[in-house]
Amino acid sequence: MTQPERLAAEYFDGVSARPLHVEARIDGDTLCIQPPEGDPKRVPLRRVRWPERQRHGARVAHLPDGTSLHCADAMAFDTWARHAGLGESWVVKAQQSWRWTAAGVAMLLVLCGVLYQWGLPWGARAALAFVPARVDRELGDIAMRSIRDEGLVSPTALPPGQQQRLRAAWSRAVANAGPAGVTIDLHFHKSKLGPNAFALPGGHVVLTDEMVALVEGREDVLIGVLAHEAGHVRHRHGMRMLAQTTLLGGITSIAFGDFSGLLAAAPALLGHLAYSRDFEREADGDAIALLQANGIPPAVMATMFERLRAHQRKEGMPDLPIALGSHPPDEERIARFRDAAAVR
Template structure:
């Protein structure tokens, strides 16, 4: 229990002024009109049928607020409720009570602003660094079999919504897969490359490529046609997607989204579902940008190992830019909605080609 903070004045010099209020014994809802005073023995409460002294060690004092009642609680369940909050504060101040640091800060708008600013900094740090670190930690305990089941389920769902059977000639599909397999083999020691499967599909999302958990890589017919079947470009894009597979970005996003959902639900409650969803969406975009940069590094490494120039990816972005005419890249679908700016990525690939 919180005990009062006393000034240097002694008990002998304390005021014996009394404070009016209602006393509740903790067993009955009927109040007893009482007068409270502080004595060397403790808190004295007197009324028509009441005369008791409570040791200060058994008294819990209320925090001072701008509004609200002042209720003193006693260890045995009894309480004393002052009629006049202002008079109660003055009565306690007259006995040397200054209040805790937190209590005084709550009464200061400067203190409140400092607390809000510190909370915002802490929340930002947790959002930016704590959450990704937590997701990586949780992901280390998730077996790869979970990735595979989730990836298969996602592919099945997408197959019924945006993906259709490929119309590319089978000869071309196999040639592109062989070229990619050769590049991967050159970039990884035997048996060390992440498991993957390449699928070509006609789609409703236009030129696109994306990786699903468990090593499923999807490239749309529209993307192959956009780059005019350029094998080096296709290998570079598939290598980028393999980077997502290698770093388990898909599963990491699932874990991060789940953690964000838990945190925001606790903070805002289920009744604010739309508000709780907002940071989840923002978090996906921010973390995806970091993941894209990691995947670009993998693409550069595989291209170099295969003796191919990273400039292939520059050609890819030029093709995409020419098709879109500078429009919002999110129109291309899920794989490009949160990618870093093309200019930044092009500069990275140009530098890697030197």
């Protein structure tokens, strides 16, 4: 095959929309653009912004003075460039290879998985290290007021004497646990949420009347429930969740922009569910430790799970699979509590 020394192209001078038909050739380290009449235009090769090879479309080389060289015949341009010794970067070559493209996609997926699994939690912990504990309390106070204002909870119907006994039992349990004990601000409430207990940043823990009734006031079980919620407080799970959700939301906004609010929110929702399961397991570990420190068999917590499950079935509530629930499966948690022995 003879070397195509000259390339038929169109030259745009940046002033007129009408192209000038020219011939282009390479002379050493210079691009020469020869018009039909007159002297050729000479441009150092290193100052030309050469187009990347693609499957379709015209080739456009941009010159430093704002003018450009166009070639509608992409194959002719690529052949001329190759014979002229205009090499391609490895990036361009990789883009043209389905194997390199597939490998790049696979590496990107692996990187996203690593960042999702370990990067976000690490980033949240690092950011939270600079947030003082008083911020937890302020956010917890706001959340507690909001829960009350929205009517999710109402004043408790538990007798004052029972409230006092439960508070005293919890105080003794914390004292027996030693330095690992956590101080919480315990609230008793009726609730539209049914049998439940939850922790807010800063130490607010709500124990519902319905939960007390569900376990028939058993102090050993309720101590385990409160120990679990205190674990959330000690590990700052609420603040960590907020930080992780904020980071994940920022990343999805960068990735998806305003293309779809639902699409951008989906990864943040999935992240919330997965990280919640990790936090629940961590809080369960704290509950086991406190129960053991008080000589209470952690297996007593199985009572709560069994009664909660019976309550859900009675109320017609479905048992959610792990992919849709923020807690680990009941079977996993029951087995963990039953396998943990009491220690005196």
